[in-house]
Amino acid sequence: MLIDFRPHARLRAAAPVDLTASVGPVVGALVRSPWDLARVRVVCDWVQYRENFREPVDARPILPPGREGLELAVDVRRAGDVPLGERAEAVLRDGTAGRAYLEDWGPGSRSCVWDFNALYWNALEAWEKSTGRGYEQALPGGESDARDRDAARDLILDLFGAWDDLARAGALPDELVVVELGVGNGNQAKVFLDEFRRADRACGGDYYRRLHYLMCDYSRHVLDLAGQAVAEHAGRVSAVALDATRPLTSLGFLKYKVFLVYVSNMYDNLPTDEVAQLSDRTYLVETRAYLPAGEDPAPVRRLLKLGPRLLAEADPGRFPDLDAAVAFWRRAWSAVRLEERYVPLAGLDAYQVTPRFNGEALRPLLESGRDVRMHVSNGAVASFTDSLHLLHPHGRLVCHDLFVTDVDGYRTMFRGPGKYDGSVVNWVNGPLLAHIGRRRGFDVHYEPFRNNVVTMTAQARD
Numbered sequence: 001m002l003i004d005f006r007p008h009a010r011l012r013a014a015a016p017v018d019l020t021a022s023v024g025p026v027v028g029a030l031v032r033s034p035w036d037l038a039r040v041r042v043v044c045d046w047v048q049y050r051e052n053f054r055e056p057v058d059a060r061p062i063l064p065p066g067r068e069g070l071e072l073a074v075d076v077r078r079a080g081d082v083p084l085g086e087r088a089e090a091v092l093r094d095g096t097a098g099r100a101y102l103e104d105w106g107p108g109s110r111s112c113v114w115d116f117n118a119l120y121w122n123a124l125e126a127w128e129k130s131t132g133r134g135y136e137q138a139l140p141g142g143e144s145d146a147r148d149r150d151a152a153r154d155l156i157l158d159l160f161g162a163w164d165d166l167a168r169a170g171a172l173p174d175e176l177v178v179v180e181l182g183v184g185n186g187n188q189a190k191v192f193l194d195e196f197r198r199a200d201r202a203c204g205g206d207y208y209r210r211l212h213y214l215m216c217d218y219s220r221h222v223l224d225l226a227g228q229a230v231a232e233h234a235g236r237v238s239a240v241a242l243d244a245t246r247p248l249t250s251l252g253f254l255k256y257k258v259f260l261v262y263v264s265n266m267y268d269n270l271p272t273d274e275v276a277q278l279s280d281r282t283y284l285v286e287t288r289a290y291l292p293a294g295e296d297p298a299p300v301r302r303l304l305k306l307g308p309r310l311l312a313e314a315d316p317g318r319f320p321d322l323d324a325a326v327a328f329w330r331r332a333w334s335a336v337r338l339e340e341r342y343v344p345l346a347g348l349d350a351y352q353v354t355p356r357f358n359g360e361a362l363r364p365l366l367e368s369g370r371d372v373r374m375h376v377s378n379g380a381v382a383s384f385t386d387s388l389h390l391l392h393p394h395g396r397l398v399c400h401d402l403f404v405t406d407v408d409g410y411r412t413m414f415r416g417p418g419k420y421d422g423s424v425v426n427w428v429n430g431p432l433l434a435h436i437g438r439r440r441g442f443d444v445h446y447e448p449f450r451n452n453v454v455t456m457t458a459q460a461r462d
C-alpha cells in the first residue's frame, strides 16, 4: 500500500494536522476491507476550497478492469468535522449507491461543470443579486489582481519604451493594439486605460490617441459591465464576444499586430483534463458529475440548457420567478460532486492536449520523478498558443494567474478543482505552457505577483 500525504506543510502549521488521527482510521478501514492492499493507494490532500467537488473520502478506481486498483482520496482538512474512518468504510462498502449522475464518464474538460461555469458568467447578474456579493470577492485576496496600478504602470512604460524604439526606426504602426481576454467587470481594462492615458500625457505623446484596446469575453453580460466601467475611454475601446480558447477565430485579422495580450484570472477558469503517472503508467483522470442520492438530475440538466430565466418561464409551477430558479441553481451547484477514475492512456501521442498538440508535450513533466498527477490546462494551452499568433514580433503576452511553476508543486499541494462562487478554479500548469511556448520560439517566464498569483510573460526570442 502506498500512502501519499501531500500537504506536508500542514504537519508543521500553527494548528498542525494530526497525521495518525486523520490517516490511521482510513488505513484501518482498508485493512478490514477485502481489497488486495498491494493494489491500493491512499492520497491525502488539504482541499483549501471550502466549496469543492469532493467528499471527505472518495474512492477512485484505477483501471483496467480485471487488474483494478483503488485510490482512496482523503481531504484531511475535514478530519476534525467528520469521522474519516467511518466515511472510508462506507465508501468501500459501496459509496456510489444511489448517486444521481448528470453525465457519463469522460475527460474533465468535457464535464458539465464547464456548462455551470459558462452559465455563471452569462447569468452573473442574477447570481450576484441572489448572493449579494460580487464575483471579485471570491478571488484570491478578495479582489482582482487586475487592479494593481503599479504593475499596470510598469507594463505601460515598458510598452512605451518598445514603441519609442520602433518609432525611431520608422517601424511603429499607426494603430497600437492591445487585446484583453476574459475582462470580467472591466476593472483591469479601466486601470490600464487610466494609467495609459496618464503616462502618455506625462510624456506628451500621442500613444493614447493611437491605442485600440479590445476587451474580449464570451459573456455578453460581462462585456456590457466592462463597457460601462471604461465608458470614458469609449473612443479607444471595442468589445468582442469570443471564446478565449480560440481567439484567432475572431481576431485572425490582427495576426502579428497585437502589442499586448493581457489576461488576468482567466486561464484558471478554462476547461482542463488531469493526467497522472502512477507506478510508471500514464493515466487520464476521467470524471463524472453527480448529485447526492435522492436528487433528480433532470431539472439540473434543464437549467444548464435554458439558464435560470427561461427555466422559470418554462416551469412556473416549480420556479415561480427568477429568484426561485437562481436559488435552485445555487443549491444544485453547491451539491455537485465529481466521481473520478484513472484510465490507462495507450500512449501520450494518442492523447490530444488541444487539436494541435498531442500529449508528448507532457512526457518530460510526467516522467520527472515520483508519481504525479497534474492538470493539462487544455483551455489555457489552446488560448495561449492561439494568442502567440496574434503577437507583433515586439509584442508580449502578460497573464496574472494561479500558476504551478514547477512539477513538484503538484506533489505538495492541492491545485483544484475548486468552486469560486458559481465558477470553477484550477491552477494552471506553468511548466507545460512554458515548454510549449519555448518550442514556438518564445521566452516564457514566471514571477510572483501576490496572494499566490504569479505573472507569466511570454515574448518572442530575439
Ligand SMILES: C[S@@+](CC[C@H](N)C(=O)[O-])C[C@H]1O[C@@H](n2cnc3c(N)ncnc32)[C@H](O)[C@@H]1O
Pocket: 121, 136, 144, 145, 146, 181, 182, 183, 184, 185, 188, 216, 217, 218, 219, 222, 242, 243, 244, 245, 263, 264, 265, 266, 269, 270
Ligand atoms: C475570474 S474572471 C476574471 C475577470 C478579470 N480578468 C479579473 O481578473 O477580475 C474570468 C473571466 O473569464 C471569462 N471567461 C471564462 N471562460 C471564457 C472563455 N472560454 N472565453 C471567453 N471568456 C471566458 C469570464 O466570463 C470572466 O469574465
